[in-house]
Amino acid sequence: MNELDHTSGFKVSILASGSSGNCTYIETPKRKILVDCGLSGKKIQALMNEVGRDLSDVDTVLVTHEHRDHINGLGVLARRYGFDIYANEATWQSLPTSVGVIKNEQKHIFEMGEVLTLGDIDIQSFGVSHDAAAPQFYSFHYENKQFVMLTDTGYVSDRLRALLRNADAYLIESNHDLELLRMGRYPWSLKQRILGDHGHLSNDDGALAISEMIGDQTKRIFLGHLSQDNNIKALAHETAESILLSKGHGVNDAFRVLDTDPVTPTELFTV
Template sequence: MSLHFSVLASGSTGNAIYVETEGQSFLVDAGLSGKQMEGLFKEIGREMKDLSGILVTHEHSDHIKGIGIVARKYKLPIYANEKTWKAMDGLIGEIPLDQKFSFAMETVKTFGGLDIESFGVSHDAAEPMFYVFHKEGKKLALVTDTGYVSDRMKGIISNADAYVFESNHDVQMLRMGRYPWSVKRRILSDYGHVSNEDAAVAMSEVAGDQTKRIYLAHLSKDNNMKDLARMAVTQTLEGQGIIVGEQFDLMDTDPKTPTPLTAI
């Protein structure tokens, strides 16, 4: 079985991604309520009781809101680095010791034939990190919640078959919007979120011959729109000599509706 995945929910109101291969299936973050998570799983024809575990990226509520209740209900192991575990203390309730596992940054864990690689990102959390899934030459890279994409990150995520890639905001919408300046400054900083244009430049530098799909993820509810993100990313990629639809396709994600379970 090749890698299959679904972006269950993506945006400022909650984030969760499902990844499976033969004998293994993982949930990356659970930033919605337990009830909402169960509904999303039902939509893709899967059940949370069958999960191998939950991988945590960082402790912000839009990524961990439902983790505690889901893990306790289905007795699922949770994997996070030590600083994230400390930051989650008091936020996800009591987790039995036999369900708590450490996944250090910049390491690889192997589950059956599936290799999961962790890497650090630049975000205002304790020790935020995301994941690359490797299976028999196939590669899925998840990269959101970062203020910029460093050369180190680009090397780790390069030439993936598919990306779930942050395209958080339109800079002008953010600057003209209702957020207080302190919040705007945070989002625009190196520890915030990447804009549509900055995301596209990074995409142009990491996409390779294997790349077939890039999912635009973690769009701001107040400072972006799907059509705007897709247009801005497409135009910026064209400026870098990449024609969307020829080298790879751009795909939407949604805060409430999962993407179809897709093989790579």
């Protein structure tokens, strides 16, 4: 690969995002990283191929938390490719037995609130409010460029909004439309879980949170982790743009609001 491709930033593709599975690819001249392996190994390989990359080149996997839609293919891929895997101790302890055996030399601890430097990229971990053992997401820093991943959280604290301010690109949760969720087929107990402080951000809440984080550097906002049952892509997109415009932000001028998909990757874009 020609390293000149990276002179103005690093490359990212959100391979899959949604309640059925999540996986993101991040590439610098020295590192090739996956965040979560929430689909089958075969599907992740196919998604990588769609963006012109190969799983055999990945050297690192970061795990956000132990829910199935984030770790479904982790064990199989770990055994097949032997890459280094980073998660906090509580997440390691909470991985289901279905993941299978992962060699000790592949396991690495990356605790919440720490900064990990891998080659030429710095990764800030931060905790989120979700019903998992110790869920954490990541902010990636490379040559004054920043990409933030923030999904699977019931709310975004003021402290977190300040920490993640003015990134070049964001993946922000836009899980459900409130009315679709309330009127939908889910049992009331599950609806309460999703709506609670340890659940998922709605279209409105995600847009309100991102409206307080974006800045002059922000060029892309990706809407992620949409529910297949309680959301519609066009509705999430319209809600985000409407709220951002109401807050005085230059939608489709200073930055773009972009969609993700559970089965189709985004383009491999440069942050």
